[in-house]
Amino acid sequence: MCTHLEAKDTLEIECSIEKALSVLGGKWTFLIIRDLFCGKRRFGELRRSLCGISPKTLSLRLKELETKGIIERTAYPTIPPTVEYALTEKGKSLKKIIKEMKLWGANWG
Amino acid sequence: MCTHLEAKDTLEIECSIEKALSVLGGKWTFLIIRDLFCGKRRFGELRRSLCGISPKTLSLRLKELETKGIIERTAYPTIPPTVEYALTEKGKSLKKIIKEMKLWGANWG
């Protein structure tokens, strides 16, 4: 039996996967989160690590993730500016998904 | 310690997550696979289930997934034509990822 929609099978209710994708679906999102599982990261560190991302897209994704409560932004009023990004508890709860993707990629990719 | 790159830490080697994303990263991909976990589906069934996808994009994603060995296409020479899409073993191996995403979406989405 198909169970896209858990509670009420109406078109207005999104299934859980759609909810997860509304947070994780953007391009680069998984890779940003993967990086942050290694610890706090600065804007420039992320940019270099995510080889190929444009600053515009990185900025956009970070804002989205912050809005959705997945990451936390901390700015220090230094010169030059220092900004750190870190996972929140909600962000850390994505660990199992990341782990399963990593396992799959290692075995089948 | 960070382990993006499992074996050799050179820029040429993609990490496992990137490999998984190269298969799963396209828009709608997860949702198509989710649908196929419920069993074989025809083109029109997928189109109606994935509320909002255009036939062009659906066609594109299905071809990609077929090329990558995730799904299998079977066409019957009937009039009107009948085409069925189903997960391969490699496709079914994505189950844990889908399951974790579903759990996360249910708890945090």
Next chain:
DNA sequence: CCGGATCCCAGTTGATACTG
């Protein structure tokens, strides 16, 4: 000098009509 913001361009996706 770092963290972005802006502008313009290319590639993707969406909407819709149409065909074998």
Next chain:
DNA sequence: CAGTATCAACTGGGATCCGG
């Protein structure tokens, strides 16, 4: 029914610019 063709809308890439 299962797609393809066409065009419009959006998203991301790349370079540049700027305030602190």
